[in-house]
Amino acid sequence: MDFELSKQEIGRRIVLLRNRKGLSQSELSKSINISRPSLTQIELGNRSISLNELQRLSHALSFSLDDFVAKDFQLGQNIDSTKEAQPVTEERISIPTLNINKFKNVLLYILERCAGKPNVGETVLYKLLYFSDFNYYELYEEHLTGAKYKKLPYGPVPQKLDSVINQMLDDNEIQRIKTAYKGFAQKRFLPLQKADLTQLKASEKDVIDKVLEQMSDWSATAISDYSHKDLPWEVTEDGKDISYNLAFYREVPYSVRVYDEDFDH
Structure with a gap:
């Protein structure tokens, strides 16, 4: 050549x-x-x-x-x-489509489990959603909520969240409050109704539970720093959407999938 x-x-x-x-x-x-x-x-x-x-x-x-x-x-x-x-298929090329009903129930479930923790403000909540979505995609090659995440300075942020939050506030599904945590003002959400668990598959709930067990007690700074070292966020240009397919390139400790050893080694 x-x-x-x-x-x-x-x-x-x-x-x-x-x-x-x-x-x-x-x-x-x-x-x-x-x-x-x-x-x-x-x-x-x-x-x-x-x-x-x-x-x-x-x-x-x-x-x-x-x-x-x-x-x-x-x-x-x-x-x-x-x-x-x-x-x-949609999953193969990773074009997520937001499933609003699923997103609401995932959000409500996370809030049920974590809203009482003083560290879980908006920043921590965004990261819990991100890792739930990307961990599920890495494991099953299917979207959990179908939310799109953008690379912003403080970590991955779900898009169209404001409109979903406002709808849930209007429907009295959640309540927004402002508190202080370690001297900093923080915006938090409280669930006013339970998540409809019939909308979540056992595999979906299991992935969310594992994310919450690992990260829900972390501070906003700790979970933001951790998200900055996750390859999908790390290799995406500032302000751009983060591709779900990048989850397959993760390495320990971020990868949640157990891969076989090299067949040729």
């Missing part, structure tokens, strides 16, 4: 081809007999790929090696047109 592909460009092309085939990272890693962490590192451009691995990928994703390494690589030319591509 006339030019040399960078690891980052190789990773980008693999992501495009994988999404075009409608495959999750887990499905692809199993089909080419490497671990999911290895595949995520390849897709991030942090790990080199061997010729043997690239050949297995070409078979799994139906592309020609010559086309893949070409300077004028185009996605449409690298998929075997004789095979019908699977549709890319």
